Amino acid sequence: MSNRTIKVEALTRVEGEGGLYVQLDGDQVQDVKLSIYEPPRFFEAFLRGRKLEEVPDITARICGICPVAYQMSSTHALEAALGVKITPEIRRLRRLLYCAEWIESHALHMHLLHAPDFLGFHGVPDMAAHFPNEVNRGLRLKKHGNELLDVLGGRAIHPINVCVGGFYRAPKTEELTRLLPDFEWGLEAAEEATRWVATLEFPDFNRPYDMVALKHPDEYAMNEGRVASTNGLSIDVREYEQHFEERHVEHSTALHSVQQANDASYHVGPLARVNLNLDQLSPRAKRLVDEVNIDWPCWNPFQAIVARGIELVHAYEEAIEIIRDYQQVKPSRITYTPHAGFGCAATEAPRGLIYHRYEVDRDGKIVFAKIVPPTSQNQQQIEDDLRDWLPRIIVDDDEQTALDCEKLIRCYDPCISCSTHFLRLTIDRGNPV
């Protein structure tokens, strides 16, 4: 029996930079290592000594695709540290900001990044020749998200209008209502997109996941709630670190999160959210849940694309509702006096739960920062999935095997975000030993 090593130096259509190392002994998987470069670690150190007012703008720079989740998680955690209570109007505007990010990110991933995998295309440029309407729809929906981010965040990428206590400036009513015609079209298009992705052919690959997401009694959890799991966990966010632990692994700069009780991996993301929060979805999203041919809760990671579609519909529906009711928020932010304290918060990035904890000194400077992004929480789960997936898809052609591994990894929409690196895809086919 021969050994074989498959090494994918960098993963395509995954944000940032990542590599996959697979070692086989014949048909037996000996080792799977997902090696990624993950920058939040640098940001944690970079934040120390900074004024707390700087934190939302700095954390927004961690990721170009989900800046809101990083920014808002830090803002909520700092507000917890300072005891700042925002108004219901500010809270609603923040949910609108989340809707914008989910629309942008989900539309991009569904149409342009994930769909090509199911349709047999190497990438979206090839797919566009055969599915131009679908690709155009994805681009248009993505643009809606960016336009809303532009209004609320000051700009579409790395928003700078969010502050501890609220927003530097609340948008005028007409700045939001002018978006309504596009969003009404977008809601219809999102439904159409979800029905479309639900018809794709999915591998039969159900996994015994423990799925983790925020859960809120009154709303589909985006920016607040208890941490819940499909295995029955329900804890306050302040207990997060008593149940989940990040561990260093030699092969990755990113930490791997596991559940402390059993060292087990867990799954965060849209599939976890939909499974745990079906009843809180918006009416049209809930109708789609019943309409698509999926048994919920769903345990097939490939069907996360459908969960994204359902959340896309929810985000449009909620955004429209908020915009229709919107009156310019006054005051746009709650004032506070810096003082020593510590606080934590969890919110839902498009690709899963994100957790922040900060300690602030009496001058309002950051003493400690901890950021647990969704991708580090999913990393161990992805490796576990690959161990089960590889025997099913392994072929003599290393390149094909690598591509099939990438398809599974992309289900998680991993955000191995690094805005400063350039991706190079090289495949070392290795020689049988």
Place this chain on the structure above:
Amino acid sequence: MHQLFNTFPSIDDRPWEPGMTSLRTLIVGIGSPHGDDRIGWLAIDRLRDEVSPEIVIRQASTPSQLFDWIDGFDRVIVCDACEGVDNEPLSPIVHRWEWPTTEVEHMRSSDSHTFGLPAVFELAEKLDKLPKCVIIYGMAGKRFDAFADISPEVNAGLRNLVEMIACELNSAASETPLGAVDHA
């Protein structure tokens, strides 16, 4: 901390109107606040006072943002950091390419879920959205550490980059530059 010194808003959106120069032009600088990766953003900052009002200039963090903006333009000029093109990185050289070119593979390819510039241009072509003239300016960066300052060498080269773009705009305000080559 580029972001904190250059607060809101970062977009200069001045739509084309009848009577303006015949080539409706969009200039996009792609970047991040990390070391020399901010080349594109700094170039846009410096171009604000150099270009005529009908030219739309924007800063982007990901190439995929181009899809939101390119409709209706005849010419798009993109400036960004690049890698793997200079044998002498101590003296950064401004590169100029016209799409299509395989040289663009040296440009940013990892942001926005690896939706790099080549993929953006290829997709825009397939969807008949690509402006008829696409020009890419690239300059090799030296350091990309989180929130690092721009390197002195690249900072010095920025002036040349901005002058080349301004010169191109001023000398051919109403013409499509034909036969241009990589100036490297």
